[in-house]
Amino acid sequence: MQLFELCGKDEDVRFSPYVWRVRMSLMHKGLPFDVVPVRFLDKKPLENAQSKTVPVLNDEGTWVKDSFDIALYLEHTYPDRPLFGGELAEGQARLLNEWATQTMVRSIFPMIVADIHSRLDDKNGAYFRETREKFLGCTLEEAQADRDAKVVPFRQSMAPVRNTLQAQEFLCGSSPAWADYCVFGTLMWARIASEFALFEVDDPIMAWTDKMLDMFDGYARKAKLGY
Numbered sequence: 001m002q003l004f005e006l007c008g009k010d011e012d013v014r015f016s017p018y019v020w021r022v023r024m025s026l027m028h029k030g031l032p033f034d035v036v037p038v039r040f041l042d043k044k045p046l047e048n049a050q051s052k053t054v055p056v057l058n059d060e061g062t063w064v065k066d067s068f069d070i071a072l073y074l075e076h077t078y079p080d081r082p083l084f085g086g087e088l089a090e091g092q093a094r095l096l097n098e099w100a101t102q103t104m105v106r107s108i109f110p111m112i113v114a115d116i117h118s119r120l121d122d123k124n125g126a127y128f129r130e131t132r133e134k135f136l137g138c139t140l141e142e143a144q145a146d147r148d149a150k151v152v153p154f155r156q157s158m159a160p161v162r163n164t165l166q167a168q169e170f171l172c173g174s175s176p177a178w179a180d181y182c183v184f185g186t187l188m189w190a191r192i193a194s195e196f197a198l199f200e201v202d203d204p205i206m207a208w209t210d211k212m213l214d215m216f217d218g219y220a221r222k223a224k225l226g227y
Ligand SMILES: N[C@@H](CCC(=O)N[C@@H](CS)C(=O)NCC(=O)O)C(=O)O
Pocket: 006, 016, 017, 018, 040, 052, 053, 054, 055, 065, 066, 067, 068
């Protein structure tokens, strides 16, 4: 299996939140995979999947795009060690996926966007700046400047995750599965791209993050940081 994923100017710095959701899912399933680094301006390797974004999975000729569709593909093709655990759970997971993408990613993005830019080489950095400044309606630096203020409502918005972790050990219950990888994968993006602390040290989300970092022999903890 090949997993195509985004890298920074340092090829070993891999920070895409969507790829991290899939990486952890592959580890959970115990499926061996190779990672293929791709840069923003080098979309050629993604064409087989008709995709303009990463992640893309190539499972011996079966090409799948979009992190959630990849997770569903893995679940249906390799049913051992479930990521979801049934049709109803898959439906609910789609809701969480949308929340993590529309709410979490969008709130974290302006707080780390200039840091992400500084992980990129000049050419890819220029593409990133142009597309993201159009989206943000301001410069990357302006978006990030008031992050100490932005982080306060962000922390409040994470109450559903925090409260769940106070009631149970993992987002999926007594052991981790896709909901954990979805939220944790999103946080890996910030961890790898930026030194900015999204949570206070005594936040229960930090204790859970620590456990997630330790999974699979510290797989995520070993990931190279971009700073
Ligand atoms: N819905 C997609 C979103 C993937 C996505 O937006 N990936 C970003 C990297 S984090 C990307 O490849 N962007 C390419 C670009 O901006 O040109 C998924 O879940 O896989």
